[in-house]
Amino acid sequence: MADEQKLKRIACEVIDEFSPQLKILSRDIWNHPELCYEEKYAHQRITGFLQERGFHVERSYKLDTAFRAQPEGGSGSGGPNVAVLCEYDALPEIGHACGHNLIATVGVAASLGIQAALQSPDFQGKGRLTVVGTPAEEAGGGKIDLINSGAFADVDVAMMAHPALFNLEKPHALAMTEIKISYHGKASHASSYPWNGVNALDAAVQCYTNISHLRQQMKPTWRTHGVITNGGAKPNIIPELAELLYYIRAPTDTELAVLKEKVIGCMEGAATATGCKVSYEFDPKPYSSLVSSDVMAALYVDNGREVGIRPERDPERVRKAGGSTDMGNVSHLVPSIHPNFYIGTTASPHSRDFAQQTKTEEAENYSLAVAKALAMTGIDLLLKPQLVQQARHSLREALDAEKAAA
Ligand SMILES: [Zn+2]
Numbered sequence: 001m002a003d004e005q006k007l008k009r010i011a012c013e014v015i016d017e018f019s020p021q022l023k024i025l026s027r028d029i030w031n032h033p034e035l036c037y038e039e040k041y042a043h044q045r046i047t048g049f050l051q052e053r054g055f056h057v058e059r060s061y062k063l064d065t066a067f068r069a070q071p072e073g074g075s076g077s078g079g080p081n082v083a084v085l086c087e088y089d090a091l092p093e094i095g096h097a098c099g100h101n102l103i104a105t106v107g108v109a110a111s112l113g114i115q116a117a118l119q120s121p122d123f124q125g126k127g128r129l130t131v132v133g134t135p136a137e138e139a140g141g142g143k144i145d146l147i148n149s150g151a152f153a154d155v156d157v158a159m160m161a162h163p164a165l166f167n168l169e170k171p172h173a174l175a176m177t178e179i180k181i182s183y184h185g186k187a188s189h190a191s192s193y194p195w196n197g198v199n200a201l202d203a204a205v206q207c208y209t210n211i212s213h214l215r216q217q218m219k220p221t222w223r224t225h226g227v228i229t230n231g232g233a234k235p236n237i238i239p240e241l242a243e244l245l246y247y248i249r250a251p252t253d254t255e256l257a258v259l260k261e262k263v264i265g266c267m268e269g270a271a272t273a274t275g276c277k278v279s280y281e282f283d284p285k286p287y288s289s290l291v292s293s294d295v296m297a298a299l300y301v302d303n304g305r306e307v308g309i310r311p312e313r314d315p316e317r318v319r320k321a322g323g324s325t326d327m328g329n330v331s332h333l334v335p336s337i338h339p340n341f342y343i344g345t346t347a348s349p350h351s352r353d354f355a356q357q358t359k360t361e362e363a364e365n366y367s368l369a370v371a372k373a374l375a376m377t378g379i380d381l382l383l384k385p386q387l388v389q390q391a392r393h394s395l396r397e398a399l400d401a402e403k404a405a406a
């Protein structure tokens with residue numbers, strides 16, 4: 001048997017061996033849903049799990065609830081550094097409705113598999129494994145904080161997987177930014193002296209309408225969605241302050257910049273029409289589009305077939321839209337994959353039904369198969385560093401193509 005096949009088999013066997021404990025890990029995180037940057041339980045539980053199984057762990061690495069872990073003893077210097085990422089934050093009120101408990105479990109399981117391969121006498125290559133605990137994906141952008149603090153400086157490739165309605169090696173995730181918009185007017189008695197007031201709520205409504213009208217001229221893949229977060233205090237006071245919160249998204253960072261300019265026009269037009277002053281703040285940490293590595297995705301699909309993962313090919317489902325993820329920012333930095341995987345439900349993420357499914361053994365079994373596919377992909381990259389070079393080259397080309405296509 002070729003070394004490659006032998007090492008992959010070792011990785012899969014280790015994941016099978018640890019599967020009962022991995023399922024308990026997933027269930028424990030599910031039972032302790034924590035919001036972004038507050039993932040204290042998950043941080044302790046995952047780092048403890050890795051430490052007990054031979055990982056050198058750096059807790060609170062760069063952020064309170066982030067971590068970094070590497071197999072004890074390592075495997076010497078040189079060779080690619082393969083990073084496996086774990087997310088573990090939950091959503092307000094509906095808990096693990098995005099299934100980040102499964103993401104953490106996939107990351108830990110894949111890491112145990114790669115660790116076993118690296119430590120096998122049959123591993124003749126050079127390379128390293130780094131597990132990165134990345135908090136605050138649902139809000140905040142923990143991975144962007146980690147990038148900014150240099151946590152990915154020595155990483156060559158990054159991988160993780162996200163539960164979804166189907167298996168897809170290169171899902172679409174849009175570039176996104178948040179905008180906080182405030183209109184400032186002047187208060188006055190709304191019945192006695194309305195002409196002395198300047199109505200900030202009117203400006204907010206106008207802004208909302210302008211952006212809604214813009215929608216007809218937007219590309220079908222662009223998204224704008226907003227709410228009025230402050231519309232005044234009482235009907236008999238002309239509102240002096242009104243506020244909105246918007247998310248705007250597009251398939252590439254360059255297209256998002258175009259959409260941003262159009263939305264600025266909508267916001268300023270509403271101020272002019274109503275005589276209000278407008279101030280707006282864009283998120284200082286926007287999420288970039290997800291640029292999945294072709295090279296890594298192809299390896300993932302081949303390895304996935306070995307463990308029964310069939311990629312979705314229905315064009316209706318594989319459409320060019322979706323949510324957004326801070327993995328996008330990582331994917332602009334180093335070749336990355338963020339495959340979606342089926343967990344046995346047709347309910348959409350961020351729903352209560354999806355949350356129920358993420359604590360089932362069925363979902364856990366799908367997750368462990370995905371962990372095997374990721375581990376085998378990691379082994380391919382460690383054994384053939386030329387693939388990492390290829391992936392780097394094709395990432396540069398993909399980013400250039402994004403810019404050129406805007
Ligand atoms: Zn989510």
Ligand SMILES: [Zn+2]
Binds near residue numbers: 098099100137162
């Ligand atoms: Zn998610």
